[in-house]
Amino acid sequence: MRPFGSRIAPRLKRSGRRLVLPPHAKGMTIGLFGGSFNPPHEAHRLVALAALKRLGLDAVWWMVSPGNPLKAHSGLAPLAERVSAARALAHHPAIKVTDIEARLGTRFTFDTIAALKARCPGVRFVWIMGADNLAQFHLWQNWLGIAGLVPMAIVDRPGAGLKSAGGVAATRLARYRLDESDGHRLAFTQAPAWIFLHGLKSPLSSTALREKKLIPVKLHLST
Ligand SMILES: Nc1ncnc2c1ncn2[C@@H]1O[C@H](COP(=O)(O)OP(=O)(O)OP(=O)(O)O)[C@@H](O)[C@H]1O
Ligand SMILES: O=C(O)c1ccc[n+]([C@@H]2O[C@H](COP(=O)([O-])O)[C@@H](O)[C@H]2O)c1
Numbered sequence: 001m002r003p004f005g006s007r008i009a010p011r012l013k014r015s016g017r018r019l020v021l022p023p024h025a026k027g028m029t030i031g032l033f034g035g036s037f038n039p040p041h042e043a044h045r046l047v048a049l050a051a052l053k054r055l056g057l058d059a060v061w062w063m064v065s066p067g068n069p070l071k072a073h074s075g076l077a078p079l080a081e082r083v084s085a086a087r088a089l090a091h092h093p094a095i096k097v098t099d100i101e102a103r104l105g106t107r108f109t110f111d112t113i114a115a116l117k118a119r120c121p122g123v124r125f126v127w128i129m130g131a132d133n134l135a136q137f138h139l140w141q142n143w144l145g146i147a148g149l150v151p152m153a154i155v156d157r158p159g160a161g162l163k164s165a166g167g168v169a170a171t172r173l174a175r176y177r178l179d180e181s182d183g184h185r186l187a188f189t190q191a192p193a194w195i196f197l198h199g200l201k202s203p204l205s206s207t208a209l210r211e212k213k214l215i216p217v218k219l220h221l222s223t
Contacts, residue, residue, distance in 0.1 A: 055183045138167070
């Protein structure tokens with residue numbers, strides 16, 4: 001059996017900015033799932049589990065962002081709070097929650113991925129995001145550069161699927177799209193390469209949770 005994701009947790013050496021990964025991390029496939037996680041919710045977990053299974057990844061890192069460059073930060077909970085809530089929720093040996101972006105000092109995804117790739121030669125990274133982010137991917141800094149750095153997996157999301165599929169980024173990158181049945185090839189395919197994973201369609205969102213519009217409840221049906 002391959003080593004679990006938690007055993008290849010990213011650690012920065014105190015001196016300098018060297019990322020330390022154990023030797024067995026070489027050749028591993030790791031999904032980078034960046035997010036605000038404000039707060040984290042069950043759909044984040046479902047996305048990670050779907051990516052692990054359908055892309056055959058060894059691990060998924062939840063990279064809790066110091067702050068999405070395109071979002072206002074006024075309602076953003078402190079990073080440490082979001083990290084510990086994410087850890088409590090993730091609770092899976094192949095999911096690692098990290099604040100590596102804050103420690104690397106990067107804010108833009110291109111910079112983060114470039115830094116990780118430079119520090120972890122031999123690791124095959126895949127960028128993971130929901131379909132809402134594909135719809136506005138063309139507004140991200142150096143988005144074509146990101147597409148050229150790592151393969152990407154897009155997970156369907158209610159209200160975003162069609163919009164993102166016909167959007168600027170999906171159109172520009174159309175010829176690099178893999179068939180959904182080729183998920184296990186994605187991490188080994190030269191970027192640009194991307195895949196759209198259907199089937200999840202969870203309506204959960206941090207916004208709804210913040211506004212308390214959608215509180216996950218367990219139904220107790222009496223007979
Ligand atoms: N229900 C969902 N289905 C698919 N992807 C999701 C879902 N919820 C979040 N994601 C994805 O998870 C990543 C992190 O999302 P984020 O932490 O911003 O949560 P969010 O619910 O989108 O938050 P907000 O409502 O504040 O925008 C993003 O790539 C986002 O697209
Ligand atoms: O690099 C950018 O320009 C950029 C613009 C918007 C979002 N992102 C990243 O996308 C990830 C998802 O953000 P969010 O807020 O939708 O969870 C998170 O890692 C952000 O840092 C990155």
